[in-house]
Amino acid sequence: MKDLWQPVAKHLLFPLHSRWEDNGVPAHLRELEATQFLPPHEVQELQFRRLRALLQHANDNCPFYRSRFAACGFNPLRLHDLDDLAIVPPLTKEDIRLHALDMRARNLPADRILDDKTGGSTGQPLHFFLDRARFFSRIAAAHRHDRWTGWDIGHKAAYLWGARRDIARKDSLAYRLRTGLLERTLVLDTSNISVKDLAGFRARLLRFRPVIYVAYANSIHLYAKYLVDAGIRSYHRPRAIITSAEFLDPERRQFIEKVFECRVFDRYGSRETGIIASECDRHAGLHHCAEALLLEVARQGLRVQPGEQGRILVTDLLNVGMPFIRYDIGDVGEPTQQACACGRGLPLLKMTGGRVTDFLVTTEGRVISGASLTIYLIANAPGVAQAQLVQQRSDEIIVKIVPAPDFGERTRDFFAREMPRFFGSKVRYELVCVEQIPAEASGKRRFSISSVDPADIF
Numbered sequence: 001m002k003d004l005w006q007p008v009a010k011h012l013l014f015p016l017h018s019r020w021e022d023n024g025v026p027a028h029l030r031e032l033e034a035t036q037f038l039p040p041h042e043v044q045e046l047q048f049r050r051l052r053a054l055l056q057h058a059n060d061n062c063p064f065y066r067s068r069f070a071a072c073g074f075n076p077l078r079l080h081d082l083d084d085l086a087i088v089p090p091l092t093k094e095d096i097r098l099h100a101l102d103m104r105a106r107n108l109p110a111d112r113i114l115d116d117k118t119g120g121s122t123g124q125p126l127h128f129f130l131d132r133a134r135f136f137s138r139i140a141a142a143h144r145h146d147r148w149t150g151w152d153i154g155h156k157a158a159y160l161w162g163a164r165r166d167i168a169r170k171d172s173l174a175y176r177l178r179t180g181l182l183e184r185t186l187v188l189d190t191s192n193i194s195v196k197d198l199a200g201f202r203a204r205l206l207r208f209r210p211v212i213y214v215a216y217a218n219s220i221h222l223y224a225k226y227l228v229d230a231g232i233r234s235y236h237r238p239r240a241i242i243t244s245a246e247f248l249d250p251e252r253r254q255f256i257e258k259v260f261e262c263r264v265f266d267r268y269g270s271r272e273t274g275i276i277a278s279e280c281d282r283h284a285g286l287h288h289c290a291e292a293l294l295l296e297v298a299r300q301g302l303r304v305q306p307g308e309q310g311r312i313l314v315t316d317l318l319n320v321g322m323p324f325i326r327y328d329i330g331d332v333g334e335p336t337q338q339a340c341a342c343g344r345g346l347p348l349l350k351m352t353g354g355r356v357t358d359f360l361v362t363t364e365g366r367v368i369s370g371a372s373l374t375i376y377l378i379a380n381a382p383g384v385a386q387a388q389l390v391q392q393r394s395d396e397i398i399v400k401i402v403p404a405p406d407f408g409e410r411t412r413d414f415f416a417r418e419m420p421r422f423f424g425s426k427v428r429y430e431l432v433c434v435e436q437i438p439a440e441a442s443g444k445r446r447f448s449i450s451s452v453d454p455a456d457i458f
Helices: 006-021 025-035 040-061 063-072 082-087 093-103 132-147 173-183 195-208 217-229 250-260 370-376 409-423
Strands: 113-118 126-131 157-161 185-189 212-216 240-244 263-270 274-279 286-288 293-299 310-316 327-336 348-351 359-361 367-369 384-393 396-403 428-433 448-450
Touching: 006 025, 006 173, 025 132, 040 063, 063 093, 082 293, 093 126, 113 132, 126 132, 132 274, 157 195, 157 217, 185 195, 195 217, 212 217, 217 240, 217 250, 217 367, 240 250, 250 263, 263 286, 263 348, 274 293, 274 310, 274 348, 293 327, 359 370, 359 384, 359 448, 367 370, 396 409, 409 428
Parallel strands: 157 185, 157 212, 212 240, 240 263, 384 448, 396 428
Antiparallel strands: 113 126, 263 274, 274 286, 286 348, 293 310, 310 327, 327 348, 359 367, 384 396
């Protein structure tokens, strides 16, 4: 059935709302739609111009970078190619935790700076800043990448999402009008789910009939497995599915595509940097969002050759509010010189590791996403620098903690109060202090590790 409202939302409401909000999203989107088809060398030239401007800005206006550049002998004015950047040490999450205020640009007024925080999929919450213009250019980038799936502005979309802060509804009339008439989204909270919830998802999706699903990779896999295991044949099948937030292995991709009879478009991003890379309809790899981000795949700070694996370093070329320069995001990838048949000049990235955030189960037979727990449990726990939850039985959880200086009785009281709230009154847990949380071969320090298959409890 033809969607008569979609062109109204796209051609009338979208430009009117953007003008009212003065957000610049349509202009950003037009630029991105054009630059994606530039030849690779022109994309590189655009990146380099923006990189030089960012480095000079950081040196002039951010005390942290002024000190860092001076300490390693780096002069932004003498940047001739990307190899010159290798002298700058990668930015770590610990750097941000310790020096976020000194990374913030001094020349921008407070009303242009937004503050945000990650839940920390590795168990390490992180507070950071970005400027208002970058916030809206990220929205434009999301629109650009979503359109590669066949979705367009005004089409319906369903989110099977595990981070409640991203999907929390507001009570204002303006919010309800925007989400109902312009964004046209259905939000399904997968942070804490049961069989009843999954049955409710099916009913709501059949009524709403969205064009695409945007989902945590583990969440959509769990929903697909529920449909198959329950023998359900009547359920909504979207035009495409975007998976994000967690690493998508080939077996799960194949299973999801078979169940929903559509293609999966994998996506890689972070709250700190926005969308980093996405698949187009050729599925030959993930295209960098290269106009806004510079990606390096490196070992010991030096770029690897195509076909080699290394840690992904991200430089946000447009966040002047708090520059992220050579940010070690904690994931592993592989650069490639392969050209995509789609004709886009945006370089390709092959993901060889990433977030693998297991679900945990409760004594009441519910399933909780690890990504949700990072935000609503660990991020609020006093005295915790880093944490990992390990579950081998549904009623037993080991909480490994790297203590912060204020670790103590308040920490123990917090877990005594919150663990039953999240996992049920019958849960048994143990706090174990450790010096560090070892990294996986993928480069990530997994926040949650479970030996209990969540599908088993269904």
